Amino acid sequence: MTETTNGICREDFAGATIITIEDASLPVVRWVAAAPGGSSLDPAGKSGALSMTMDLMLRGTQHKSREVFSSHLEGLGSSLSALGGNELAMLRGLSLKRNLGETLGLMREVMLEPELSEQEFEILREETIDDIVSIPDDDGSLCGVFWRRALYGEHPLSRMPSGEIGELLNLTLDDVKAMHQKVFEEGRLLWVFSGDITPAEAREAVESIYSTDTPREYLQTPTEPVASRQAPHIVVIDKPDRVQVQLRVGHMAVSGEHEDVDPLWLGSTAFGGTFTSPLTHEVREVRGWSYFAATEFRRQRRTPSPMVMHTAPAQEDLVDCLKLEWELFTGLADGQLAHKDIERARQYILGRYPLSIATASDRMVPALYLELLGKPAHDIYALPRRIEKLEAKVVSEAMNKHLDPAKLLVVMVATAKDVVDGLRAEFADATIEVRDYREGLTRPS
Known part of the structure; x- marks a missing residue:
């Protein structure tokens, strides 16, 4: 089945879905081969399996060593890279049109004939663990890890896409080989091309x-809510000698499939998405x-996305800042977002959003996410019209419906002995737990 609307062609075959966004202004082609599910496909106790698999695939093939492969790719001026996330894993390519055939030949080796050597597997695992061990050095990244854990609890999404250290140490090369076979040899992929390329090409x-004639199915991902x-x-990530606090406050809202996703996005932008918004x-x-x-x-996620306030106050201002954020969030949940703020955010989106999809390459990932949400790729052009028609009343009603200050989750990187008493005194209704900042982020002794 082929459908072309506003320059975006979608073709559905037994073995693949292909989206093409033509732009012949430059002799360049970009593409993405995406595996829906991302790190959610990792088996229980084996987090990081897909991320390790994709990175390892790029470290040499059955026909070329890692050095020879890299040299060949660089000689073409092309690039191939891997990117893994909670909901999506992607192999990305970039090539001059004249070198497209050779670059795709290399990608074929990566996808179907990777070497997946034991030596490179061990090197990659050590490099991955080194990266994880360095997370506590950056308070923003550290807060993000603990926010994920606190938000998702026992759900698979609580795991880092790159893997948890203990589970990476339990991962074997056989696990990687099984993941490669399941995702890239047998699974269905979603392809998006942009640039100087036609749908037929x-x-x-x-x-x-x-x-593309051989039937393939998308892999099933966990569906537990x-x-x-x-x-x-409140979660205090206890790190010594903090002067500034990394602070996240929010709770789960809705997925990109929900009918209220547009008003929530407009409301979020109005509340704290610009320099003139109330929170800011x-x-x-x-x-x-x-x-x-x-x-x-994040309005394009298949799983529910939280609405989160990000700030970084001085530790001495933490309690007052958090109290203010709580009060502002309560007003937001009560539908008190001023119409002038909503209108200002609307005009910002209507002016800014077209710039975010100005080129064919800009449209690739948005089109991909729409496909995963079961929406047509050309819906990227319809968003401004929907935002333009949204009534301020609908935005306020959506905030009132989906936000609840009684469910707020607060995660902060701070020095516990300096902040816990003040937090308990001001937020008596909240439970407070203190976690060591190195938890799960150090090598076992």
Whole structure:
């Protein structure tokens, strides 16, 4: 089945779905081969399996050593890279049009004939663990790890896509080989091409790697729901000698499939998505507590996405800053977001969003995520019209419906002995737990 709308062609074959976004202004082709599910495909107790598999695939093939492979690729001026996330894993390519055939030949070796050597596996595992061990050196990254753990609890999404140290140490090369076979030899992939390439050439490109006529199915991912907290909870990641606190405050909202995702996104932008939004203005401009103050809501996720406030106050201002954020969030949940703030955010999105999809390459990942949500890729062009038509009342109602200050999760990197008493005194209704900042981020002794 072939469908072309606004310059985006979608073709569905037995063995693959191919999206082509043509732009012949430069003789360059970009592409993505995506495996839906991402790290959610990792077996229980084997986190990092898919990430390790994809990185290892790029470290030599059955026909070329790692050095020879890299030299050949660099000689073409092309690139191949891997990127793994919670919901999506991607192999990405970039090539001049004249070198597309040779680059795809190398990609075929990567996908179907990787070496997957024991030596490179051990080297990669050590490098991956080294990267994880370094996370506590950066408070922002550290807060992100503990936020993920606290938000998702026992759900598979609580694991880092790169893997947890203890589980990486239990991972074997056989696990990687099994993952490679399942995802790349047998599983269905979603392909997106952009640049100087036609739909027919895009299908030919995929056919040079494997037959699109051979039936393939997307791999099934865990479907268990993410548990929602029923009472406010504060996690203090205890790190000595902190002067500044990395602070995240929020709770789970909705997935990209939910009918309220647009009003929630507009509301999130209005609340803390610009320098003039209430959260940013009150925390940054009025009180000077944090240079950075913003909200985050990822509107294109298949699993529910949280609405999160990010700030970084001085430790001495922490309690006051958190109290203010709590009050502002409560007003937001009560539907008190001012219409002028919603209108200002609407105009910002209508002016900014077209720039984010201005080129064919810019449209690739948004089109890919829409496909995974079961929406047409050309829906990227429809978003401004929907935002333009959204009534302020609908935005406020969505905030009231999906936000609840009684369910707030707070995660911070701070020095526990300096902040816990103040937190207990001010937030008596919240449970507080203290975690060591190195937990799960050091090598076993």
